[in-house]
Amino acid sequence: MALLQISEPGMSAAPHQHKLAVGIDLGTTNSLVATVRSAMSTVLQDNHGHALLPSVVRYAPDGSIVVGHEAQAQQSADPINTIVSVKRFMGRGINDIADRAHIPYKFVSNSEAQTAKTLQIETRAGLKSPVEISAEVLKVLKTRAEKSLGGELVGAVITVPAYFDDAQRQATKDAARLAGLNVLRLLNEPTAAAVAYGLDNASEGNFVIYDLGGGTFDVSILHLSKGVFEVLSTNGDSALGGDDFDHRIYCWVLDKVRESNKQLTPLTEGDTRLLLTKARQAKEWLTDNFEAQIVCRLSNGILVDVTLTADQFVEITQHLVTKTLAPTRKAMRDANLDVEDIQGVVMVGGATRMPHIRHAVEDYFRQEPLTNLDPDKVVALGAAIQANVLAGNKSDDDLLLLDVTPLSLGLETMGGLVEKVIHRNSTLPIARAQEFTTYKDGQTAMSIHVVQGERELVSDCRSLAQFVLRGIPPMAAGAARIRVTFTVDADGLLSVSAREQSTGVEAHIEVKPSYGLTEDEITNMLKASFSSAEADKKARMLAEARVNAGAIISSVTAALAADGDLISEAEQNAIKAEVDRLQTIAAADDATAINQAVDALNHATEAFAAARMNASVSHALSGKAINSLEM
Amino acid sequence: MSSVHTEYFQLFALPEKFDIDTKLLETNFRKIQSASHPDRFVSATAAEKLASMQLATLSNEAFDTLKNAASRAKYLLERQGINAVADTNTALPLDFLMQQMEWREQLEDAKAAKDIETLDKLYRELRVESKTLEAELITLFDDDKDYTAATEVTRKLIFIDKVCSDIQQAIEYLD
Structure with a gap:
């Protein structure tokens, strides 16, 4: 559409330049980065061919920060300094963490009123907030993407659980900014999954996205029609996920061990982490097998050797499956739909591989859930598609996402x-x-x-x-x-x-x-990470200010040429005067003055922008050709 | 906010009537969102972002108002200078008030008995009642232009909506 192009100052100079944009699924257990290449959304892999990056961050003794598989391998040996599932703590205070006793970290809460709402974790590298820890995961994905795509990213779409509240969303955005990413949009995970699924299958109608991740549960109901993805309702539980199933197994194993070892000494943090890892492996094994053996030796020498059958697993976790159905019913009621109105149910998140979850969903919706896209990757794939659109790479703007606020x-x-x-x-x-x-x-x-x-x-x-x-x-x-x-x-x-x-x-x-x-604080942390000289910083600020100035000048000039007649000549002249002023100031070396002149030009064009928006909407409704607006 | 499209029916290019083409409302809503949504202006100037945010917000508000029958009726009355929910506007026929008390009692009883099925039944019953009132409003607004009578029916519809949302809340709480 012509109006979009006007707002893309880079386009006229290099119309076919592909802007590098990615979608990032910042998950509880694993994180992924994807991009659209040759019109295909693809997950980017690391040097070893891994698509999934375990969301595990270790602050190593040598001062280095290790992220991913290598950190995961150390989690039992160094549990206090190896942070897993940090997403569960995003935007949370200490009192929000229900099962603190089973988590090996040393939580600290600042006593000052303003920061008491957010917790910190004590590591050998000092106090770390969940925002900082998540930023480490994002930095690795950013580097992976830039290496793989061979250039700097213009921006990223970061996904969040639909049921995340304001604090959790803000924390996620902060983490991305801390990682040096330009956040194009925070996108709800089920909506991202719907985009990947819907575009792939050219679907129309009402769809349910059932998304059970490592630590969060979301259910969204969307209406898909001609490229418009309209979320009708969303519900969920931001503290329910695959981790809870691991935890049930962990408790079951401990009970078994206690039956044979009456004087079980308190577990070390390493034991806890080891048993949780074994529990997760058993859960995954039970997806395709009837029983799982859990064998390991605790630090006090006790040998754990128990067998968990699939039936037993269902028995000890069925209440968790049931717990996902209440939000599902609420979402259906809010969407004002009956089960018969649903065209498809898409399963998202690794935890939906568990057979008893699939059965429960199938029973409720009376149809077999759709699993043809990899439940681990579908969110990142959808986020990449949206990032591609937002970056302006897609010339036709068929895709539109209309999302909702999950909580009142x-x-x-x-x-x-x-x-x-x-x-x-x-x-x-x-x-x-x-x-x-x-x-x-x-x-x-x-x-x-x-x-x-x-x-x-x-x-x-x-x-x-x-x-x-x-x-x-x-x-x-x-x-x-x-x-x-x-x-x-x-x-x-x-x-x-x-x-x-x-x-x-x-x-x-x-x-x-x-x-x-x-x-x-974010600005300072970002500045500190560029360990460059003061002169370099100034030069960068000036360069950035000039780029911004150039962008707005070309954008406003193009808009005036196309739609100047929407406003009076006097108004046009007033805007032109600001453009000239900015041009003069941008030639000098004062970044602050340039930024102020950019603000002034923006302010001067507000009424003009509103008039253009109205004209664009009128055109959209009348269905008339908009060639007259073409630059 | 700019002055061109502050009127909801005009925004969606619909005639100012109670009986609207809801399919057209939806289609035009999506067209407007498609042209104005902030996703279309991610790398635009600050002024353009502001204009986008304002128009997308306005069209969401307008769409919400027009798609729901009670709020659409209330809006039509506002356009005639009538506030349907004003404190002074309290008159409702006795039989409706009795009926309303009866619904409330049924709601409270079912809530106390944790009886979701009865709540569901009551909800559907009230929705049928709404449909009858909506049919009346078509005549009152669009044919007779009898805004006094329309005010009374609109108030009934708003009452029923309130009971319905209380029922839904009760179901949610019990579920």
């Missing part, structure tokens, strides 16, 4: 109750405003507490942010009108603003909930 967002009102402002399963992007008022006469400040969740009591929901709106003019109780606006962008990330509006006295605040890392 609201505010705390008197009595610790939640007033929902945005309901779950609202299509993104969304902005909703609601008015609130004061409780006491003469009240001049208001504490605004933002929460996420479905329950009526604040204490049952997740607290996202708390801020104070001051400067409300003193009035009788109930007279003030405080308008609170919630905005959720296409990444599913929230920002909140509040304004007192009965008197016109400005009392305005805008916040993005922050978790752990601030903008400055």
Whole structure:
């Protein structure tokens, strides 16, 4: 479409230049990177031919950071410094971790109020946040992609569980930025899977994506029609996954060992990790076999030798399978669909290989689930397709994803109750405003507490942010009108603003909930990672500012040439004046001044951009040829 | 927000009526999203991103309002300067209020008895009731232009929607 091309400044210079963009599935157990090459979405492999990178990070004694298979191999020998399944801790505080006793890490929580929500893990390399640990995994995938594709990436689509809340999404985005990735979009994992599946099979109709990963469960219901992937509803459990099945086996093995060894001394962290690894292997083995033998020697010399049958495995884990069906029913109700309305059920995530899961899903939907795409790879493949579209490589824009917010967002009102402002399963992007008022006469400040969740009591929901709106003019109780606006962008990330509006006295605040890392901290960490001289940094900043300036100048000039007649001559001249000003400033060596002039030009073109957007929408609706807009 | 498309029916190129072509609403919604969604403007200028975000947000809001019968009716009344849910707008016929109390009682009883099946049945019953009211609204809005009568029926529809969402919440809680 012509309008998209206008917004792609690089296109006119080199129209056929393929931009390197990747999709990354940052998984609990394994992570993958994929890209679209010769119109095919492909998973990229490492030097040894491995597509899956175990999401395991080890802080080694020699100060190096080891990621992947090599780190995984050391997890029993060095459990405290080898972090597995870190995704479970993203955007989480210590109190959110239910089974802390079974996890070998030393968790630390900062006592300061603002950071108490996010935990850290003590390693020999110092305190590490889940964001930093995840960034190590992402760095390896970034390097793999750049080596494999032979160039710098313009950006990446990172997938997140659909049921991730705001804190978990923000943490994931922070990790990607920390890894030096330009995040084109956070994409929900089931939606990514639907893209890979739907495009592959040219499907139309209602589809269910049942996604049981290592540590998270998502179920999404989508309507597919002519390249539009519309999420109707999503539900899930962000703390339920294949790991829990391992853990059940682990507990079962311990019970067995205790039966024969009455005085079982406490297990070491290495023992725990070893038994969990054996449990995972047994689970995988039972996918195709009737029984699995678990043999290993604990550090105290006790030999573990037990056999788990497939039936026993089903018995000890059936409650976990059942646990996935409640969110599935909720999603179906929210989508307002019956089982008969479903054209296909796509299985995603390695854990869906377990036969009793497939049976449970088949029983519920009364149809055999679709497993023709590798459940480990389908998310990354879909993310790569979306990254290719977002980077502007696809000339036809047939693919459109309309996703939803998984959890309701609201505010705390008197009595610790939640007033929902945005309901779950609202299509993104969304902005909703609601008015609130004061409780006491003469009240001049208001504490605004933002929460996420479905329950009526604040204490049952997740607290996202708390801020104070001051400067409300003193009035009788109930007279003030405080308008609170919630905005959720296409990444599913929230920002909140509040304004007192009965008197016109400005009392305005805008916040993005922050978790752990601030903008400055990320910038500093990134800067520290380029161990270059001050002069180099300045040169890079100037170069970046000039690239930005050049991009916006060519974009605005092209837009004026194509659609200038949408605004008055005076308005056109005002924009041209800003363009000229920016051109002059960009020739000088002051990066800050260039960035300011870019902002000024952006501001000057807001009304013009809105007019073009309206014109583009009118054209889309009237179905008229848009050749007149072609550059 | 720019002034051109702040009116919901106009945004979707639909006539301002209660009886709308929902297929066309959906088709046009997807066309608008396709032209304005932030995914189309990932590497655009900040001004273009802002315009995209605003229009995509507006069309989501407008689509939500028009696709649901109760909110569509409420919106049509707003266009006539009538606030269907204003505190002053409390009049509802006695028989409907009695009926509503009865539904509420059934809901509470089924909830206490943890009886999902009865809740489901009640839900379907109310949906049938909604359909009857929607048919009435077509005549009142589109033929008679009787906004006073339409206000009363709209209020009934909003009440039923509320009971329905409470039923769904109860089912969810029990499930």
